[in-house]
Amino acid sequence: MPHKKMRLFVRLILATLLVAMIGYAKAGTETFTVPPGQEVVRTVGLSKGDKVSGSITVSGGTGYDIDFYVSDPNENTILWYDRATQTSFSFTASTTGTHTMHFDNSWRAYSVFSSKSVTLSYTISRALFGLAPELFSILLLIIATVIVIGAIVVAFALKWRKPAIQPSSDISVGVMHAAIHIDNLHATLFCPRALASLFFYA
Secondary structure, three states: OHHHHHHHHHHHHHHHHHHHHHHOEEEEEEEEEEOOOEEEEEEEEEOOOOEEEEEEEEEOOOOOOEEEEEEOOOOOEEEEEEEEOEEEEEEEOOOOEEEEEEEEEOOOHHHHOOOEEEEEEEEEEOOEOOEOHHHHHHHHHHHHHHHHHHHHHHHHHHHHOOOOOOOOHHHHHHHHHHHHHHHHHHHHHOOHHHHHHHHHOO
C-alpha cells in the first residue's frame, strides 16, 4: 500500500510539472497578404521576460522580401530586418504590454506595384515566477530529477527495511518460569522455617 501511494504521488508531481511546461509556451502560424504600398501588423501581449522566437517567409513581388520590425508598448523599435525573405528572429520583452510585429511593404519603389505573401510562425515562451524561460526549464528538470531519485531511494528503503523483532511466545513463557523460580528462591532464603526444613528434613 505505501508503494502504491508513493507511485501515485510521484505521478501527480510529474504531471503537474508537465502541465506547467506545456502551459508556459504558446505557438502560432499564419499566412497573410501585405498589399502594395501598405503595412500589416500582428500584435502579441507579453509580460516582462517573455521570449518570442519565430521565422517569416516572404514570396511575391520582385524581390520576395519585406521590411520587418518589432516595436514595444512604448513604440520603440527593438528589432529590425531590412528586406527580410526567409528570416529567423527572436526577442525578449523588457516591459509588459502589447508588442507589435510590422510587415512593411510601403516605402520602397518596387513595393508600390507588388503584394507580398508572408508566412509567420512564432512561439511565445512565458516567464514564470520571475524566471526567464530557459532558467525555468532547467529548474523544472532539476525538480523532476530530485523527485524521481527521492522516490527510488524511499522505495528501496521501504523494501529492505528489517521488521522489528517481536518476543516470541516461547521466550515469554521462559521468562515467566524464571521469575517464578527466583521468587521461590527468595522466599526460601529469607524464611527460617524453610531453611530449617532444608537442613533437617533433606
